[in-house]
Amino acid sequence: MNxxxxxxxxxxxRALPLPPEGWVRAAQELPFARRQLDDIVARAEADLEFxxxxxxxxxxxxxxxxxxxxxxxxxxxxxxxDG
Amino acid sequence: MELASLPDARLVARCRSGDEDAxxxxxxxxxxxxxxxxxxxxRLRQDDAEDVFQEVFARAYEHLERLRDDEAIRPWIGxxxxxxxxxxxxxxxxxxxxxxxxAPPGLDETMERLDDAFAVHExxxxxxxxxxxxxxxxxxxxxxxxxxxxxxxxxAGTIASRISRCLGKLREAFEGRKPSAEPSG
Numbered sequence: 615m616n617x618x619x620x621x622x623x624x625x626x627x628r629a630l631p632l633p634p635e636g637w638v639r640a641a642q643e644l645p646f647a648r649r650q651l652d653d654i655v656a657r658a659e660a661d662l663e664f665x666x667x668x669x670x671x672x673x674x675x676x677x678x679x680x681x682x683x684x685x686x687x688x689x690x691x692x693x694x695x696d697g
Numbered sequence: 698m699e700l701a702s703l704p705d706a707r708l709v710a711r712c713r714s715g716d717e718d719a720x721x722x723x724x725x726x727x728x729x730x731x732x733x734x735x736x737x738x739x740r741l742r743q744d745d746a747e748d749v750f751q752e753v754f755a756r757a758y759e760h761l762e763r764l765r766d767d768e769a770i771r772p773w774i775g776x777x778x779x780x781x782x783x784x785x786x787x788x789x790x791x792x793x794x795x796x797x798x799x800a801p802p803g804l805d806e807t808m809e810r811l812d813d814a815f816a817v818h819e820x821x822x823x824x825x826x827x828x829x830x831x832x833x834x835x836x837x838x839x840x841x842x843x844x845x846x847x848x849x850x851x852x853a854g855t856i857a858s859r860i861s862r863c864l865g866k867l868r869e870a871f872e873g874r875k876p877s878a879e880p881s882g
Contacts, residue, residue, distance in 0.1 A: 618868070618871065619868075620864040620865065620867075620868055623864060623867055624832075624836050626810070626813055626814040626818075627814070627817060627818065627821065627832055627833065627836035627837050627867075628836045628837055628839075629737070629810060629811060629814035630729035630730060630732075630733050630811070630814045630815065630818055630837060631729065631837050631838065631839075632728075632729060632732075632838060633728050633732035633750065637732070637747055637751070638725065638728045641750070641751060641754035641755075642725070644720070644724075644754060644755060644758050645715075645720055645758070646717070648758075687751075687755065
């Protein structure tokens with residue numbers, strides 16, 4: 615490793631470009647998304663009407679309740695609602 | 698100590714204790730590496746790469762307690778990314794090869810290069826902000842002298858010499874680094 619000259623160092627800086635900003639933001643907001651997920655599942659268990667709406671049209675039902683579907687792990691939510 | 702300068706092990710410990718700022722820093726610290734494995738080592742299509750990228754961090758978040766050695770977070774995330782890329786590759790997510798090929802040719806060499814690149818970026822993170830910024834903008838973000846000069850409010854004509862000086866500092870910092878930890882977890 616110590617033999618790397620400055621040209622090689624430059625090449626290695628270049629080897630790790632930034633990922634799209636939205637990908638990073640979504641991953642960074644994972645803890646918040648998880649809390650929302652738990653909240654939605656808990657509400658669905660307590661409120662049959664809400665649960666039916668989620669099963670019928672997940673994204674629309676979430677929007678109607680003020681959630682932003684694009685920020686939530688929807689596949690996991692579907693699995694938990696099915697389970 | 699700022700989160701950005703925390704050693705990996707201490708950052709992982711803070712994530713495990715529920716510190717969400719630490720989690721954001723962890724994602725920031727490893728996001729380029731995960732992205733590069735998906736896009737360069739496995740050449741996944743952009744939508745597949747995004748799915749794998751999100752899945753890597755979702756699993757890392759869920760299973761952080763399984764990591765046996767907190768210092769080994771980088772190889773752990775590397776292996777996790779590699780496994781998920783292989784799954785995606787088998788499902789036919791690559792642009793150029795069919796889904797039944799076991800792994801892309803030259804995978805080990807590419808992974809080795811990305812590990813070296815990660816080590817260089819770690820050394821880069823120890824440099825003064827002006828050097829970090831100018832080297833990252835020029836080499837990783839492919840910005841022109843003019844763009845960099847305007848963004849950093851410095852004369853474009855001095856950028857080449859600044860890059861050269863900063864590369865010298867980077868070399869010194871890189872040569873002072875210890876080798877990275879082996880995989881764990």
